[in-house]
Amino acid sequence: MQALEFTTTITDGMIKVPLIYALKPHAAVKVIVLFDEAAVPADAEHPHQDFQAVRIKTKGYVFNREEAHAR
Structure with missing residues (x-):
């Protein structure tokens, strides 16, 4: 095996x-x-994260507007 450095x-x-x-x-x-x-740029400390798709099952869910307003 050879070693290269650059x-x-x-x-x-x-x-x-x-x-x-x-x-x-x-x-x-x-x-x-x-x-x-020390040579790593400050913005590289928190790399951009890609969001993944989220799937929520809503079959059978009943929206209650009064309950939502109460929160």
Whole structure:
């Protein structure tokens, strides 16, 4: 196994390997990521979360307007 070392940035969750290393397509690799915590942008601490669809069964539910207003 060979070891390569280079510095890059992560873009859209992807790490690009420089072309000078000419890896074969679909090559199996082992990735170890080291990063400086001080260099991480403040907005990266709370990454954007995608919302998942929510399904609620309402069959047989009766809406009571008076009860809703009482709350």
